[in-house]
Amino acid sequence: MPKPRHQALRLETLWNPPTDGKDFSYVLQLKNLAAEPLSGFSLCVSGPGRVDPAGRVEGATVSRRLSNFTEFQPPEGFVLGKGETWTISVHALSWQFRHWTDGATSAYVAFADGSTVSLGIEPTRSSASNVPLKRGAESFPVPAVVPVQVSIIPWPNHVAVASRRPLPAGFTLQAEDVGAKAAADSFKTLVDHLFAVEGIIRSAAEGAVTVSLTKSAGLGPEAYRLTFEEEAITLEASGQTGFLYGLVTLGQIWRGARLHPQAFQFPASGEIVDEPSMAWRGLHLDVARQFYGEAEIKKLMAVLAWNKLNRFHWHLSDDEAWRVEIDAYPALTEVGAWRGHGLTLPPLLGSSPARTGGYYTKAAIREIVAYAKEFGIEIVPEIDIPGHCYAMLQAIPELRDPQEAGSYYSVQGFPDNCINPAREKTYEVIETIFSELIELFPFKTIHIGADEVPLGAWSGSPEALLKLRSLASDEIADAHAKRLNVITNTHGADDIHGSGAAFLQAEFLKRIQNFLASKGCITGGWEEAAHGDVIDKSKSYLCSWRNVEVAAELADRGYEIVVCPGQVYYLDMALRPDWDEPGASWAGTSDAEKLYTFDPVGGWTETQKQRLRGIQACIWSEPMTDRAVFDRLVFPRLSALAETGWTKPSSKSWERFRALAGLMPLLYGLQQS
Template identity: 40%
Template sequence: MNSPVFVLENSWHPLEGKLTGGFCMVLHNMSDEAISGFRLVFTSLTRVTEDAVCNNAIFSRRNANFHEVTPPEGFSLAPGASWSFRIDGLHRPAKHRTDGAKSAYVTLADGSHHTCAVGDLMLEGRHSEPAPKLLPEGKVSEPYFLQPWPKSSKLSAGETYPVALCLANEASPEAAKAVYGVQTLFQRLFPSAHVPFALKPVNEGRTLSLVTDSTLEDVAYKLTFSPEEVVLTYSASAGLQYGLTTLAQLLHGARIDPDTFSFPVEGTIEDSPRYGWRGCHLDVSRQFFPTTDVTRLIDILAWFKLNIFHWHLSDDEAWRLEIKAYPQLTTLGATRGPDEILLPQLGNAAEPVAGFYSQEEVKAIVAHAASLSIEVIPEIDIPGHNAATLAVLQHLTDGQEAPDSYHSVQGFPNNALNPAIEETYEFLAKVFDEIVPLFPSKYLHIGGDEVADGSWMTSPLAKKLMQEEGLDGTFGLQSYFMKRIQQMLAERGRQLAGWDEVAHGGGVDPTGTLLMAWQKPEVGIALAKQGYDVVMTPGQAYYLDMVQDDAWQEPGASWAGTVPPAHSYAYEAEGDFPEELRPHMKGVQACIWCEHFLSTAYFNRLVFPRLCAVAEAGWTPKANKDWLRFAAIAPHAPQL
């Protein structure tokens, strides 16, 4: 039999009396032979409920976003023919073209799997609004290409710009290395552009003098411009890098659009960041990113003067970090496929998908980030979001716990590490012992999010622990677990970072603990009142997988609402923080969750320009923000 070709088309329709609606799916057999006794699998973030009603199909099983259906008994799909069926009963209504099938495959009677081509989710019953333009026509009031905008600037525009900024002869070898470091960063991001620096004088260049001043903060710098010379004053390597990056941006903008942007001929820039934590998170569990993509994203963060890379290395869908004590975590727990221990999810189909980071690769990425003044914060998400871990290490489950006794919000059954099983802590101790030497950051992020209420309630071991320790339900158990984890980290010289649910059930000791407020902005204030240090990363403003417009044809997730670039830019994370609580507000962070990100082009469409907006929120004082200026500069951002 020749390799068959299949196409799956899908649409969403409303249902009277049921807001969630349903799917209509059509499988086209474009092969040369009839097929029978087959099964169809599709993955979709809009999940089918257990009580869904199927018309002309039999719903056979679901695991989170994995759905399997079969045709009626005796059905045969002829060459060139189509099989149509309806599924009425979804867990939420579809709102955008990306809310339907993300991937699909057909399993034939002989057990072979064949990927289907899948198109966008179509809309029945109302107008399918096209995606709009997301940025207005930009306009600059000051002709300088800078993003994020500096704290203070008083500049006069020059009529020309130098060929390069030439390092003064008296510069130290360390300073020359710093200049070369920003030069190579620029060349990686803009390989076809003219370089901004030279290590010796060149014709039509301008002298760059580097001066140290111990009275400046480590992250601060000052630039003084004159027709003959630019003087960069700094006290530490971070300030030097930020100042050099500013110069590279100014010169790059003057070159790419001289009608809009100029290089200063006179004046000063005095600059330092608004917040100490200016972060970007990347989820590599749902979709694996090769090391080249990770290092390029870190380069982009450096260009925008972000200083934290939060690396989300494990989740239900895969474990991505090599742990030598448990090699099966990455031999089995990092692969999804029809015949693998982990079923296809979120865009993968017949072909297995895999990927993990070796410890040597991690060391190289951490060193690369450090050279750009970026700290890498690893995240191993516990106790929830561990379907992959528990599929591999089944001894970490209570064998007497009822299967499918609880489900996560993403639909995974029994996916949380059990706090009552002592082997759980032995496992995590070995994991931490291998992670700590790889990441010099003082924080280790342990997740703590989205543990389903009702988790462990059918586990006899958990019930026994609750009785012995006087714990109340799921979140009492979670707090017990987190307190033990906090102590384990302290023994290894690390402090606990987590999502805001770490505070549930009594939480942990707030001293030295950093929590990320993601569910809504008010959570950050509540955490600060409890004594926690807080990073603001609300889904309603800083989750870069969220859809950017209400239009049906605009792609993205929508559970946190619609997040247009204008909102990400205007959002003020300090919000209603009382003055006395503001010391607990440490900064801001963008989060890139990757359920939807099936291509680099898709990544770039959703991440930019909103990543630039979060970078400016972390650096630029509120009074210096300018939406139209941002709109003029952001389209020139380097992308993945």
């Protein structure tokens, strides 16, 4: 029987929320528009939403499931005739859908001979909403009347400018100091990347005004002073990053006055004196769930610089993929960087049946690190261990106890996804990987994850249970062994405090942190790395993601904290609870105003605030298959976070920020239509 082209098969998906005592249902309808009947096939779908194979499915059986990938098998002997529809109703999901991106974002038909036919797929509709779906960044138009004379985000510490002068055609930069010259070169690279045709930097022959860059030892490393006079502009700073940030401010003032001359002016006199209120102003990006190419990462670095953000937390591994070249273990990228039908990792989160994915070569990483450094950005790589290691374990199975029996599952639905802390092979591999990473990332800060280890992790491993008896007690080891094949985290990440898993993880983290410290590195971790209080607090920091209360409590215990609560600073969370908004909302929803006005140290004592490193936004990439969804979820919330990290709380103003936000660049330039 000839196989149909993908245009001849159409999949429609519908979400029916629970109403009037009726259970919810997720309905998939495969329509055969071909001239021939279809038989001997299965339907494969993936998207953020996860089908529970143990639950009720009508019209099909679940023949394979890995996290968010599901293969549906039709009844035996089933034939989908010409013009007919196969309907599958799912009544078992890991969570009820809330947004249009929760449903399937890719689908295909698979045949017994291994061939596939990709299906065009529309976003999942809801029977309770027919509002047009939102994609692209929310519009923040500059109003006719603005509350400030100049356009700057984040807002500086001190702005005292007056009068208006004709807008310069652009700027030519005059610098003698080595750091000033480097900043001038970096700024030209930056504006060429973000605003190539605007000509912010140009020659005197094109009418440019000279900006004199002067070294001033009395300013901090990220501080600057801009002075405006009728015929001269002077920028003072103590080093390259301060000069760069001063030029970014100057560029923002110029663009505002050029694009909206009725609202903003270019000052003829006065000064701007500025420095950040927080040292750590960061963005985390998960590149495991979705892959972002080198060009995308470089553009993102430019966007961060324009927002005066100075840390990039690069989440390079997770259950779904491994994204960094490691010479000692080529299988990590050969196996872990690719997804597709018939591969070790199936299509996940919108992947197609064709081999898709990618990884960063060492050459690409060195180039990105150097590029970011030009802009004052330090990069922190993350290898997420000991959990979230499904892809790593497929590439290096020796990291699992060969005698391990049974299964445990992560909150994302991955089985047996933790590397074994009782095996010497584990430490050999991890230390080799980190030794190679340290050579690539000169900031010498390595994030090791340590989040969301399942309560039942290693409960079937004789090696781990033996180790647990020596670390804790026979009683704790016996209790842990009873967790084998018990599904624990069906409604959220396990709290493993005091469990056998926590004892084993603590021992693992202590050893890894000692190794990193021996190499001169600071160790980063998610807040779960605090289990057991075993890591050296003087050589580590934690990213606290649950809430500010947990962050404050960890600060009390002596940990340095980067605040990134999921309810507000997770940029994969939808802007609003409506179906037509993309993203997730398991932690809540947060629009730009909520993020802007949020106090990351609300309720903290002065002693606790001494442990604050800073703040960062986190992009988890499950819903980001569509890059217009990326722009909607990230912008202008990223700039709102940047102003929280830079501007003194007493100088913040939502009214001002809202008036200026539309001038900030997007990564993909995809605006809501």
